[in-house]
Amino acid sequence: MRPWARLLTACALVILAAAPVIGYLKLGSRLGSQTVTLRWRNFPVRYFVTDRGVDGVTAQQFQTAVTRAIGTWHAVETATTSSQFVGFTQAQPGGDDDMTVIGYQSRPAQNRTLAATSFFIDTTDGRILESDIFFNTVFPWSTSESGTTGRFDVESIAVHELGHLLGLSHSALGETELISGGRRVLAAESVMFPIAFAAGNIDDRSLKADDIAGISDIYGTPAFTRGFGSISGRVTKNGQGVIGAHIVAFNPATGRMVGGFSLSEDGSFVIAGLEPGPHVLRAEPLDDGDIESFFDDSLDVDLDFNVKFYERAVVVPRGGGTRNVEIRVTPK
Amino acid sequence: MRLVALSASFVLLAAASAFAQAARLSGQAPRAGSWEIGGGVVYIQGFDMGDQSADLTRPGNDTLELFTTSSELKSVVGFQGRLGFYFSPQLSVEGGVRYAKPKLSIRITGDFENAPNETAEETLSQYLFDGSVLWHFGQSATGGGVVPFVMGGAGYLRELHDAQELVETGVEYHAGAGVKIWFGSGGQRFGIRAEGGISVRDGGFDFEDKTRYTPVAAGSLIYLF
Numbered sequence: 001m002r003p004w005a006r007l008l009t010a011c012a013l014v015i016l017a018a019a020p021v022i023g024y025l026k027l028g029s030r031l032g033s034q035t036v037t038l039r040w041r042n043f044p045v046r047y048f049v050t051d052r053g054v055d056g057v058t059a060q061q062f063q064t065a066v067t068r069a070i071g072t073w074h075a076v077e078t079a080t081t082s083s084q085f086v087g088f089t090q091a092q093p094g095g096d097d098d099m100t101v102i103g104y105q106s107r108p109a110q111n112r113t114l115a116a117t118s119f120f121i122d123t124t125d126g127r128i129l130e131s132d133i134f135f136n137t138v139f140p141w142s143t144s145e146s147g148t149t150g151r152f153d154v155e156s157i158a159v160h161e162l163g164h165l166l167g168l169s170h171s172a173l174g175e176t177e178l179i180s181g182g183r184r185v186l187a188a189e190s191v192m193f194p195i196a197f198a199a200g201n202i203d204d205r206s207l208k209a210d211d212i213a214g215i216s217d218i219y220g221t222p223a224f225t226r227g228f229g230s231i232s233g234r235v236t237k238n239g240q241g242v243i244g245a246h247i248v249a250f251n252p253a254t255g256r257m258v259g260g261f262s263l264s265e266d267g268s269f270v271i272a273g274l275e276p277g278p279h280v281l282r283a284e285p286l287d288d289g290d291i292e293s294f295f296d297d298s299l300d301v302d303l304d305f306n307v308k309f310y311e312r313a314v315v316v317p318r319g320g321g322t323r324n325v326e327i328r329v330t331p332k
Numbered sequence: 333m334r335l336v337a338l339s340a341s342f343v344l345l346a347a348a349s350a351f352a353q354a355a356r357l358s359g360q361a362p363r364a365g366s367w368e369i370g371g372g373v374v375y376i377q378g379f380d381m382g383d384q385s386a387d388l389t390r391p392g393n394d395t396l397e398l399f400t401t402s403s404e405l406k407s408v409v410g411f412q413g414r415l416g417f418y419f420s421p422q423l424s425v426e427g428g429v430r431y432a433k434p435k436l437s438i439r440i441t442g443d444f445e446n447a448p449n450e451t452a453e454e455t456l457s458q459y460l461f462d463g464s465v466l467w468h469f470g471q472s473a474t475g476g477g478v479v480p481f482v483m484g485g486a487g488y489l490r491e492l493h494d495a496q497e498l499v500e501t502g503v504e505y506h507a508g509a510g511v512k513i514w515f516g517s518g519g520q521r522f523g524i525r526a527e528g529g530i531s532v533r534d535g536g537f538d539f540e541d542k543t544r545y546t547p548v549a550a551g552s553l554i555y556l557f
Contacts, residue, residue, distance in 0.1 A: 186396060187389055257386055307447035309448075313454035314454075315497070
């Protein structure tokens with residue numbers, strides 16, 4: 001019996017919900033009553049790029065953009081990751097072939113999905129064995145340095161998908177508005193926000209504090225462990241835990257924001273990767289995206305409460321955690 | 333601040349009353365080798381720590397303000413104790429410790445999704461260990477009841493956040509002037525001391541990492557021996 005099985009794609013993510021030992025939304029898998037973080041155990045991640053180009057983007061240009069994008073994650077000083085481009089391949093993303101393949105595929109049925117990431121994992125410990133990313137040829141693409149109006153930027157989308165490939169799930173640090181046929185993103189402060197900016201935009205080539213906290217939480221250096229801290233607590237409504245609340249920790253000294261979620265029935269949350277010092281906490285319902293973008297459908301997410309700031313400044317210690325914060329929200 | 337105003341009034345009234353009495357007393361000046369010990373209250377003016385906005389990136393080099401914060405370290409009344417040594421009737425040095433619990437106040441306004449405004453607070457424990465040099469005026473060999481002085485010095489600032497799990501340190505420099513009013517004329521006597529000045533702090537807890545110039549005022553009961 002093979003010790004691993006196909007687990008998921010990036011747009012239908014499983015979250016860590018059992019023991020809230022982490023704050024950032026990371027990819028995870030339930031193993032019986034346990035939940036394990038999906039992560040690579042062996043670096044460098046060896047990846048192939050399909051030898052297929054599309055209108056406006058050659059295979060070589062695509063590979064260069066992807067390499068830059070993964071380099072953006074490797075450049076995070078508080079995390080240790082690395083990768084190696086092995087070569088071009090005719091293998092397709094999504095294949096069960098022991099190869100991590102990134103490339104174009106035509107998926108007309110998924111006409112709202114720009115790109116997606118899939119995994120094979122070792123189900124005994126959550127180790128990622130293989131991960132593939134497809135970019136949907138249904139959309140127009142560009143690798144232009146300054147972006148191209150009407151075309152999606154390969155590098156920006158690759159940064160997002162490579163965040164998944166490394167084990168991150170979606171962030172809710174953004175604001176959207178409903179339009180006919182879906183949601184439009186107004187603003188976001190994480191490349192891992194599930195809805196992309198409009199075609200032509202290149203803002204997601206750069207990581208934000210939320211992304212850096214997330215990747216450092218999974219692959220943190222000793223300096224990260226020593227130098228950063230966490231806040232944990234509960235979100236409650238009428239004395240009961242709130243599931244699926246989005247909590248943002250804001251540092252008034254730097255303006256940096258890191259988000260987390262309450263993931264269990266008692267409303268527990270942890271936000272990790274925070275700079276030492278006082279933080280402001282804000283709890284909000286998860287109403288700026290499809291719930292399925294963040295959690296699997298087993299989580300009974302509560303959207304019926306008002307946005308609330310915690311009434312105390314919460315101090316993050318260096319290399320430790322502040323516990324027992326309780327944010328009491330009220331029903332709408 | 334009412335508490336501060338009351339404290340200041342107390343010091344001034346005490347000083348005025350004592351001045352009349354002390355003016356009639358002309359005692360022996362502190363001599364080389366005298367010690368002075370004292371303790372009292374100190375008012376430390378707070379300072380503004382600036383505004384910050386929680387910005388989300390909008391397309392086109394624009395931002396969406398999720399909310400904004402305005403932060404302030406509030407003025408506070410604390411306690412101090414000092415021990416001085418006289419090298420001459422005019423010159424003394426002293427060391428001291430100051431303790432206060434100033435509040436950090438973060439005003440949160442303008443939430444994009446209309447969350448009610450909030451003021452998030454936290455209390456710090458602030459310690460200052462300092463040394464000063466004092467020069468006393470009008471302190472002749474026969475001594476005087478009312479003794480103005482100027483002073484200057486430096487110190488080590490140590491601030492602990494709420495749960496005392498995070499410590500921030502800095503240096504402090506100060507300069508000021510004041511008056512000592514002695515009761516009695518012997519080599520051992522009580523008096524009161526009032527002073528004011530500027531405290532310059534570099535480091536310690538601050539969102540903006542700026543050098544801060546804060547007025548301070550203090551009133552103490554002192555004893556010469």
